[in-house]
Amino acid sequence: MATNEVAMKSKTKDSVIFKTVIYIVCTILAILSIAPFWVMLMNATRSTENIMAHAVSLIPGKNLGKNIKKLSTLKTFNAAVGMKNSAIISVSVTCLSVYFSCLTAYAIHAYDWKLKKAFFGLVIGIMTLPGTVTMIGFYRICYQLHLVNNRLMLILPAIAAPMTVFFMKQYLEGALSMEIVESARIDGAGEFRTFNTIVLPIMKPAMATQAIFSFVGSWNNYFLPMILLNKPSSYTMPIMVSLLNGDIYKTEFGCVYLGLSMTALPLIIIYLLLSKYIVSGVALGSVKG
Amino acid sequence: MKRKKLVNYSKFGYLFAIPFILAFTVFTLYPVCYTLLIGFTNHEGAIPPKLKFLKDPLENFKYLFKKRRSGQMSYFLLALITTARIWVINFIPQLSLALLLSAWFTDNRVKVKGQGFYKVVFYLPNIITAATIAILFRALFSYPIGPVNDILKTLHLVKEPFFFLNKKTPTRAIVEFVQCWQWYGSTMITLIAAVIGINPEIFEAAEIDGASRTQKFWKITIPSVRPIMLFTLVTSLIGGLSMFDIPMLLAQGGPDNATQTVAIFIYNESFRQPYKYNRSAAASIVLCIIIIGCSAALFYIMRDKDAAKLAKLKKQEMKRLKGRGV
Numbered sequence: 062m063a064t065n066e067v068a069m070k071s072k073t074k075d076s077v078i079f080k081t082v083i084y085i086v087c088t089i090l091a092i093l094s095i096a097p098f099w100v101m102l103m104n105a106t107r108s109t110e111n112i113m114a115h116a117v118s119l120i121p122g123k124n125l126g127k128n129i130k131k132l133s134t135l136k137t138f139n140a141a142v143g144m145k146n147s148a149i150i151s152v153s154v155t156c157l158s159v160y161f162s163c164l165t166a167y168a169i170h171a172y173d174w175k176l177k178k179a180f181f182g183l184v185i186g187i188m189t190l191p192g193t194v195t196m197i198g199f200y201r202i203c204y205q206l207h208l209v210n211n212r213l214m215l216i217l218p219a220i221a222a223p224m225t226v227f228f229m230k231q232y233l234e235g236a237l238s239m240e241i242v243e244s245a246r247i248d249g250a251g252e253f254r255t256f257n258t259i260v261l262p263i264m265k266p267a268m269a270t271q272a273i274f275s276f277v278g279s280w281n282n283y284f285l286p287m288i289l290l291n292k293p294s295s296y297t298m299p300i301m302v303s304l305l306n307g308d309i310y311k312t313e314f315g316c317v318y319l320g321l322s323m324t325a326l327p328l329i330i331i332y333l334l335l336s337k338y339i340v341s342g343v344a345l346g347s348v349k350g
Numbered sequence: 351m352k353r354k355k356l357v358n359y360s361k362f363g364y365l366f367a368i369p370f371i372l373a374f375t376v377f378t379l380y381p382v383c384y385t386l387l388i389g390f391t392n393h394e395g396a397i398p399p400k401l402k403f404l405k406d407p408l409e410n411f412k413y414l415f416k417k418r419r420s421g422q423m424s425y426f427l428l429a430l431i432t433t434a435r436i437w438v439i440n441f442i443p444q445l446s447l448a449l450l451l452s453a454w455f456t457d458n459r460v461k462v463k464g465q466g467f468y469k470v471v472f473y474l475p476n477i478i479t480a481a482t483i484a485i486l487f488r489a490l491f492s493y494p495i496g497p498v499n500d501i502l503k504t505l506h507l508v509k510e511p512f513f514f515l516n517k518k519t520p521t522r523a524i525v526e527f528v529q530c531w532q533w534y535g536s537t538m539i540t541l542i543a544a545v546i547g548i549n550p551e552i553f554e555a556a557e558i559d560g561a562s563r564t565q566k567f568w569k570i571t572i573p574s575v576r577p578i579m580l581f582t583l584v585t586s587l588i589g590g591l592s593m594f595d596i597p598m599l600l601a602q603g604g605p606d607n608a609t610q611t612v613a614i615f616i617y618n619e620s621f622r623q624p625y626k627y628n629r630s631a632a633a634s635i636v637l638c639i640i641i642i643g644c645s646a647a648l649f650y651i652m653r654d655k656d657a658a659k660l661a662k663l664k665k666q667e668m669k670r671l672k673g674r675g676v
Contacts, residue, residue, distance in 0.1 A: 076460065079563075083454050083462055090447075091471045093531065098474075100497050101486055116500035165370040172363030180367065187378060189584075189645050191592035193613045194638040195378055197620055197631045198385035201393070220373035252362045281479040283595045284613075288621070299481035303599055306485060317489055324482045332477045336470040343473065343536055344543035 098325065104318035112314040128315040135309055135316065140323045142294060143301035147280055150215050150297060154279040158219040159272050163264055166229035167256055171242060181230075188223045192285060200288050210292050215285060225271050232267040233260075270342040273335060280328070298324050389631040396625055410632035426633055428607060429615040430640075436522060436597070436611065437590030440529035444586075445579070447530075448537035452575075453567050455538075456545040458553070469542075472535030480532070484599035487528055491515055518608035521601050525609050528596050537582050544578035545571055584648050591641055612637050 099119075104112055107122030132138060168174075169181055200209075208214050237260060245255045261268075283299035290296055296304075305320045332339065390407045392399060404410070414426040423431075451472075455465050462468075475483065490497045494511040502508045514520045548570065556566050594613035597603060603610035603618070610618075612633065619630035 080460055080462075083460065087451075087454075087462070087464075087468050091468060094471045094474050094535075097483075097486055097490060098478075100490065104497075113495050116495055116497040161369050161373075164366050168363045168366035172360055172366075174360045174363035177363065180371075183374075187374070189588055189641060190378070190382070190638065191588055191641065193592040193594065193616060194634045194641070195381040195385060196616070197388065197627055197634055198381035198383070199377070200620070201388065201627060202381060202384060218373060218377035221370045221378065226370065252359070256366070277477060281481075283479070283481045283599075288617075299479050299595075302479065302481045302485055306488070306599065314489070314495075317485070321482055321486050321489070325478050325486075328478055329474070332474065333470075336473075339477070340466075340469050340473060340539055343539045 098329065101318050101321050101325065104315065105322040107315055107318075109312065109314045112318075116314075124315060125319075128319045131313065132316045132319055135313070137293075137304045137307060137309065138301055138316075138320050139293070139296075140298075140301065140320070143296055143298040143324075144327075146212075146295055147298040150212060150286075151276050151279040153216040154219040155272050155276045157216065158222040158225050158275045159268050161220045162222050162225035162229050162271065163261060163268065164256065165226045166233055167260055169226075169230055170233040170237070171239065171260075184223045184226050188227065196285070196288065199285075203289060210290055210295055212295065214289055219275070219279070222275065225275065228271060229264065229267055232264065236263055236267075270338065270345065273339055273342060277328070385631045385634050388628050389635050391628055393628045393631075394624065394626045398625075398627065404628075410628045411636070413629060414633055414636065425607065425610070426612075426615055426636075429610050429612045432522075432607070432609065433591055433593060433611040433613075436526050436529065436593065436609070437587065440526045440533075441583075441586055441590065444530045444534045444537055445582070447534045448541050449572075449575075449579075451534075451538045452541035452545050453571055455542055457563070458550075469535070469539060472538060474535070475532045476536050480595035481599055483528060483532065484596045487524060488515065488600050491524060515601055516605055518605055521605060522608050525597050525600060528600070529590070529593070533586065537586075540578060540582055541575055544575040548574045580648055580651065584645050587644055587648075588641055591637060591644075 100117055103118050103121050104116070105128060106125040107118060108124040108127065111118070111122050111124070132140075165184075169177060169184075203209050203211070203214055241259060241263075242255055245259050246252075250258070281299060282297075283303070286297045287300050287303070290300065302321065302324050305317050310317050310320075388401070389410055390403055392402050392404055406412075414424060416424055418424060422428075454460065455462055455468075491499075491514040493499065493513040493515070496511075498514070499508070499511040502512065512520075514524065552570055552574075553566060556570060561569070592613050593611045594617070597609035597611050598614050598617070601609050603614040616630050616633050616637070619626045619633065
């Protein structure tokens with residue numbers, strides 16, 4: 062009896078220690094995740110002199126207005142232009158990749174055609190090819206056809222998004238019963254209409270998840286736009302950010318942090334609003350893949 | 351009548367796949383073939399000459415591996431090793447941390463509170479533009495005045511500010527840290543989903559048999575999530591081998607090539623004087639072969655479970671077809 066009690070006590074003691082360790086580690090990691098962005102946001106509101114005296118501050122300064130003014134006079138970094146270009150490209154990419162991925166996934170799921178298997182194998186195969194590998198050929202072709210600086214070259218490739226197709230196909234398998242499609246056929250609906258009016262609404266949850274990821278992926282893409290766009294008026298947000306590395310910002314600490322904040326803040330806000338869907342989307346995508 | 355209809359419908363399969371096939375051919379397949387082609391040619395310089403195969407078609411490839419005049423390893427090989435090194439050093443802690451956290455968060459006896467909050471916060475760095483993160487860390491580690499130096503000085507850990515981005519190992523360590531920091535949250539969420547997918551009866555049975563927490567972790571959790579771990583490994587490897595944004599914007603591949611990854615090498619060869627598109631293409635091809643080889647090797651390790659899955663799917667398909675009466 063007595064030993065039993067001791068064992069019980071030590072067990073609860075163990076579990077308290079265990080729990081404490083968990084919370085300490087998680088809190089440290091959480092601070093590590095937030096601190097860089099916090100420092101960035103705070104320093105965006107401080108003057109260069111303040112930052113030179115003490116580069117870390119937990120509370121905001123009073124220099125936000127001056128920093129904004131200065132950043133707009135330095136000219137190379139133009140957040141408005143970057144946002145506009147990024148928005149045009151990302152929204153188009155998202156719409157194209159989500160719609161056509163649904164269409165392609167439906168073609169694979171709903172119909173029996175001869176080359177289907179080979180085609181799906183191809184889809185899985187090219188998922189593994191990173192953009193770096195095709196970059197040189199892509200750039201040289203664009204260059205020779207005078208398509209450098211053409212936004213369409215960044216938008217149209219989204220029609221073939223193998224990752225999204227793969228996800229959509231997995232989703233269709235669980236969500237769509239062919240009986241619904243067949244009954245629509247009996248009612249005399251055309252195949253394309255059936256897809257648009259019956260299949261697409263069923264796929265809404267999967268479309269929402271994939272839309273978030275295509276949008277964020279496209280918004281954050283630096284490599285391809287940097288290679289393809291060389292006119293400042295067509296720069297996207299990540300290219301604008303990379304300009305903050307330039308010499309004129311060497312002594313303007315406040316401006317650099319402000320520029321960084323301008324690019325990160327919209328994403329942080331969107332993320333906090335949609336975090337539930339994003340986190341469950343990450344889980345879903347991996348388990349199904 | 352029925353048969354005729356079936357034939358008719360198959361046409362739509364092709365029709366609906368056409369946009370994908372077209373876009374894929376124009377924007378991926380053709381560029382890949384073109385890259386493959388120029389890897390064997392004289393395509394170089396600001397205004398490249400007429401495309402011609404080299405006398406020794408493998409010349410560009412040989413150059414990639416040829417020692418430098420000083421007798422040191424070629425820049426390409428160095429970049430390959432650097433990339434592999436950065437990836438390995440970022441991936442081991444990343445996976446360990448993710449595994450540990452996923453075991454903690456799914457432990458039904460401890461029940462960690464605020465899990466939702468932790469998940470959201472741990473994943474946060476992944477959603478922010480890598481370019482922004484790179485420049486932010488460049489600012490954080492700047493010299494002589496920067497937040498990190500400020501903290502170190504306040505804590506009296508250093509007397510003089512430390513120039514992180516001027517030294518090889520610290521710069522590489524920062525790149526490795528950023529990669530790990532950006533991705534462990536994503537890996538953790540993936541693994542949590544995998545652990546939740548394990549049949550809870552297995553854990554209950556083990557608990558009844560008196561298995562400890564550590565035993566459960568090593569004997570049940572790890573073997574069960576192995577396929578997902580391999581999936582994470584493959585995707586991380588592909589991403590890691592084509593790493594560009596962070597090392598490029600943090601340190602331009604420097605100092606002294608310490609963070610020059612293969613992707614940066616490829617970029618520098620074709621977009622800096624003397625514009626060696628052919629060498630850059632050759633490097634892309636080698637990288638592509640390495641990626642295909644690595645993923646093939648990893649899928650080969652996974653093959654047993656996949657084969658079983660495929661067989662099961664086939665059976666289901668057969669049943670479905672039989673049910674339809676085809």
